Every structure is written in C-alpha cells, then in structure tokens.
Amino acid sequence: MHPIGHFYKVTEPQRCTRIDTQPWRAQQTVLNADIHQPFHGYHKAGKVTPFKHSEAAMPAPALTGPQYLREGLKLVLSPGLRLFVLLPLSINIVLFCGLIYLALHQFELWVDTFMPTLPHWLSFLSYILWPLFVALVLLMVFFTFTVVANIIAAPFNGFLSEKVEAVIRGVDESPDFSWAELVAMVPRTLAREARKLGYMLPRMLGLFILSFIPVANIIAAPLWLLFGVWMMAIQYIDYPADNHKLGWNEMLGWLKSKRWQSLSFGGIVYVALLIPVVNLLMMPAAVAAATLFWVRERGADALPIAHARD
Structure with missing residues (x-):
C-alpha cells in the first residue's frame, strides 16, 4: 500500500x-x-x-525556501546556538547606543551655544529643535541599523554557518565559542564579501542604466527584483560554500544548477529581510537556513568542514 x-x-x-x-x-x-x-x-x-x-x-522547488528558513529559525533559537546570534546583535546595539548618546550630548552643547545668540522672542525654537532632532535620530537608526548590523555580522556569519553545520551533522549540539577561531576567519570572510561586491556592483550599474532607457526600462523593475532575490541566495549560501573552500565560480555554477531551489530560497529571505526589527533575527536565521540548504541540496558532495579544510 x-x-x-x-x-x-x-x-x-x-x-x-x-x-x-x-x-x-x-x-x-x-x-x-x-x-x-x-x-x-x-x-x-x-x-x-x-x-x-x-x-x-x-519538496517542490517553489516551497523549499520557506521550509528552509523556518528550520533555520528553529536552529538559531536553540540553546546551543543562541550565543552566536546574540553576540553580533549585542555589539550592534551597544554601538548604536553609544553613537546616540554622543549625538545627544553634542546636540545639547550646540543648542546651549546657539540659543543665547538668538533674540528672546525666538526662544521657543528650543521646543521645536529637540523633537526634530529626535525624529532625525530615529529615522537614521531605522535606515542604518540593519546595514551596520550586516557589516558587523559579516565575520560572524561564516563562523555561525560552521557551528550550525556541526549541529546539523550531529557532531556537536552545543559548539564552544572561540574568539581565536573567529578572528582567524575574519580576513577570508572579508575577502569573500569584497568578491560579492565585485559581482554585484557592475550588474547593479547595468540595471540602473537600463532603468533610464525608454521602452527597455519596462523590464527594469522585474529584473531588479529578480537580481535582488538571486543576490540573497548568493549572499547566504556562500557562507557554507566558503567554509568548504568551494571557489567563487564553482559556487555560482552549483547555484545555477539548482536555479529554482536557489531562487525559492533567495525569494523568502528577500521578503523576510524587508520587515523592520524582524529582519534582525532573520539574518542569522538565513545563515542557518542556507547552511541547511547546503547540507541537504549538496548531499554526499558536501563533505564535513574538517575534511574540506584538509
């Protein structure tokens, strides 16, 4: 039966x-x-x-993306991996708190210096300047917090991917955190990030130019969306690929061979990262999901990291 x-x-x-x-x-x-x-x-x-x-x-290719992201979220919320998520997020929060405190202090000094130079009848401006300043700070935090979080988290993401894979493969359910191991990965991770920028920027420039060409600009919007989805797949699946020392061109070739699965994964990550606040948790979840994607889709070819480094 x-x-x-x-x-x-x-x-x-x-x-x-x-x-x-x-x-x-x-x-x-x-x-x-x-x-x-x-x-x-x-x-x-x-x-x-x-x-x-x-x-x-x-699962059908169109459904694998949400499933991988859901399982990735479960992984990063597990007790053995929470530290690898909380550490870069905590650094980012402390950095922004320090910058906001410095901005408030400098603005207060500027107001105390500027207001005495104005006529008395303009003293009401102090009640307008502060709300405007607070609104400006909130706006800047909203638009830059995620960007800065990505920059800070970049060295951590390769490290997180390695630890997630250890959990997935059953090697270690609660990997130990090592600053020395993290620092050793930073140069290679940053070099790989620069390679991603070298791949992304020329194509973005081409799409930008296409957006101003009459008639042709009709397809610019869907191409921008498709490229964004594709870059999300590259951005996150590259972490486990780099841990296994898979070359850039080989990694791209593998993703192209699984084009629909990759676009399904990149699409759900693209949507999840558009949600403010939620995207802070979705970033490490996407790293874990990409690692799970690598292990499951790569199959027998995805050797354990310890072997890949030999």
Missing part, C-alpha cells in the same frame, strides 16, 4: 511500521546529517528498524 508521501512495510504479522518520506515534517529528519542515510521506523517495543527506499520525496 502506497499512500501519498509514505511507504508501509510489514515486519511481522499484524505489525506495521510507517516511514514518513516527507523529511520536512519532522525536525529530526531535517537535521539528519546525511540525506542519503536510510530513514528509520519504530516498533512498538521501541527498536529501530532501518528501511532502505528510493530517494526521499523532496
């Missing part, structure tokens, strides 16, 4: 073991270290029976 998504195997009279072949239904299956390992069924007595079957049913 073959109901949709399941196989049934009779192991003894009147005893039946059901094996769920839709791996996204169980987090345990999603976090399996190797998707080519056989799934297991459980008898009533609790014994595990391996069951080899044909390739497990995978």
Whole structure:
C-alpha cells in the first residue's frame, strides 16, 4: 500500500511500521546529517528498524525556501546556538547606543551655544529643535541599523554557518565559542564579501542604466527584483560554500544548477529581510537556513568542514 508521501512495510504479522518520506515534517529528519542515510521506523517495543527506499520525496522547488528558513529559525533559537546570534546583535546595539548618546550630548552643547545668540522672542525654537532632532535620530537608526548590523555580522556569519553545520551533522549540539577561531576567519570572510561586491556592483550599474532607457526600462523593475532575490541566495549560501573552500565560480555554477531551489530560497529571505526589527533575527536565521540548504541540496558532495579544510 502506497499512500501519498509514505511507504508501509510489514515486519511481522499484524505489525506495521510507517516511514514518513516527507523529511520536512519532522525536525529530526531535517537535521539528519546525511540525506542519503536510510530513514528509520519504530516498533512498538521501541527498536529501530532501518528501511532502505528510493530517494526521499523532496519538496517542490517553489516551497523549499520557506521550509528552509523556518528550520533555520528553529536552529538559531536553540540553546546551543543562541550565543552566536546574540553576540553580533549585542555589539550592534551597544554601538548604536553609544553613537546616540554622543549625538545627544553634542546636540545639547550646540543648542546651549546657539540659543543665547538668538533674540528672546525666538526662544521657543528650543521646543521645536529637540523633537526634530529626535525624529532625525530615529529615522537614521531605522535606515542604518540593519546595514551596520550586516557589516558587523559579516565575520560572524561564516563562523555561525560552521557551528550550525556541526549541529546539523550531529557532531556537536552545543559548539564552544572561540574568539581565536573567529578572528582567524575574519580576513577570508572579508575577502569573500569584497568578491560579492565585485559581482554585484557592475550588474547593479547595468540595471540602473537600463532603468533610464525608454521602452527597455519596462523590464527594469522585474529584473531588479529578480537580481535582488538571486543576490540573497548568493549572499547566504556562500557562507557554507566558503567554509568548504568551494571557489567563487564553482559556487555560482552549483547555484545555477539548482536555479529554482536557489531562487525559492533567495525569494523568502528577500521578503523576510524587508520587515523592520524582524529582519534582525532573520539574518542569522538565513545563515542557518542556507547552511541547511547546503547540507541537504549538496548531499554526499558536501563533505564535513574538517575534511574540506584538509
């Protein structure tokens, strides 16, 4: 009997073991270290029976993105990985608090110096300047917080991806944090980020020019959207790829070979990062999701990081 998504195997009279072949239904299956390992069924007595079957049913490409992001969010919220999320976020918050305090202090000094130079009848301006200043600060924080968070988190993301993969593969459920290991990854991570900019900026310039060409500019908007989605896939899947020392061109070639899965993943990340405040949590979740994408979609070719570095 073959109901949709399941196989049934009779192991003894009147005893039946059901094996769920839709791996996204169980987090345990999603976090399996190797998707080519056989799934297991459980008898009533609790014994595990391996069951080899044909390739497990995978989600349709258009659905894989949301599923990966959901599982990535679960991963970064797990106790063993929270530190790797909270640390860059805390650095960003402390930095902004310090900048806001400095801006308030300097503005107060400027107001105290400027207001005595005005006629007395203009003293009411102090009640207008402060609200305007606060509104300006809030506006700047809103538009720059995420950008600065991305810059600060860049060295952490490769590190986070490595630790997430250790959890996914069952090597270590609670990886230790090491400043020395993090610092050692910074030069390579920043060099890879520069490579991404070198790929992105010329194409953005081409789209920008296309936007001003009559008739041709009709397709500029959808191309901008498609390029943004594609860059989200590149941005985050590059972290596990770089950890495995996969070259830039090889990484692009692999993503192109899984074009629809990559666009599905990039699309949901693109949408999630547009939501203010929520996007702060979505950034590390996207790193974890991309690592899960790498392990699951790369399959047997995705060697453990320790081997990839040898």
